Amino acid sequence: MTRYLESGLGAPLLLLHPFPLAAEAWRPQLESVPRGWRFIAPDLRGFGGSASDGASEIGMDDYARDALDLMTALHLERAVVAGLSMGGYVAFAMLRMAPKRIRGLVLADTRPQADNEDAVRARRAALEMVRGRGLAALADEMLGKLLGETTRRERPQVVAEVRRLIESNHPDGAAMATYAMMRRPDSTPDLAGIRCPTLVIVGAEDTITPPADADVMHRSIAGSALRTIAHAGHLSNLEAPAEFSTTINGWVDSLQ
Numbered sequence: 335m336t337r338y339l340e341s342g343l344g345a346p347l348l349l350l351h352p353f354p355l356a357a358e359a360w361r362p363q364l365e366s367v368p369r370g371w372r373f374i375a376p377d378l379r380g381f382g383g384s385a386s387d388g389a390s391e392i393g394m395d396d397y398a399r400d401a402l403d404l405m406t407a408l409h410l411e412r413a414v415v416a417g418l419s420m421g422g423y424v425a426f427a428m429l430r431m432a433p434k435r436i437r438g439l440v441l442a443d444t445r446p447q448a449d450n451e452d453a454v455r456a457r458r459a460a461l462e463m464v465r466g467r468g469l470a471a472l473a474d475e476m477l478g479k480l481l482g483e484t485t486r487r488e489r490p491q492v493v494a495e496v497r498r499l500i501e502s503n504h505p506d507g508a509a510m511a512t513y514a515m516m517r518r519p520d521s522t523p524d525l526a527g528i529r530c531p532t533l534v535i536v537g538a539e540d541t542i543t544p545p546a547d548a549d550v551m552h553r554s555i556a557g558s559a560l561r562t563i564a565h566a567g568h569l570s571n572l573e574a575p576a577e578f579s580t581t582i583n584g585w586v587d588s589l590q
Contacts, residue, residue: 350421380507482539482567
């Protein structure tokens with residue numbers, strides 16, 4: 335079953351969380367929902383309060399199917415879909431599976447490309463770490479990459495909160511997601527075919543999916559908008575929550 339958090343009333347926007355966090359990572363945005371909108375943040379399978387259903391190896395299409403099934407269960411024919419990092423990979427899969435159900439798209443700190451050989455090796459090493467040493471070790475490894483230099487230097491409370499969010503998950507869910515990311519297809523050929531309104535967001539200090547990559551994605555999606563969040567890294571919604579929320583809220587208001 336899929337557990338979700340929600341806030342607001344009106345047009346639906348689905349918030350898909352990054353790895354290795356869960357829906358709680360969207361708390362700042364759930365606390366500032368614009369009038370006329372309903373923000374829904376599901377825990378992807380194996381994260382937070384969502385069951386893994388006993389699966390050990392799944393793909394992005396499985397996460398996408400779960401999200402679409404949740405929309406159906408909530409009687410939502412269409413929704414804006416916002417995905418950050420791994421959430422973006424799920425959004426691309428949803429777009430391939432059911433483009434007519436995607437009213438608009440927000441792609442934050444993510445990329446369309448599949449993992450290259452170096453990335454696959456890094457994923458395999460992360461799998462071994464999670465299975466052998468747990469999520470505390472994964473947090474130690476990832477915090478310096480997930481968070482921008484400014485956050486690491488000036489916002490210790492954000493560093494501590496991200497660590498808590500990572501460690502609150504289950505190693506099986508993190509391992510399952512790592513395997514899914516490692517096997518995900520290349521979504522680059524799909525970019526030119528995106529016809530729904532699209533917003534690309536990137537943290538200025540993101541070193542995992544840097545601004546240059548976001549610019550390429552923006553230029554590949556006709557009519558898309560690009561916004562850069564200053565003094566934020568890969569988790570821009572948590573590192574600069576006010577600016578991120580203002581950005582996304584202003585954009586969705588333009589869809590009304």
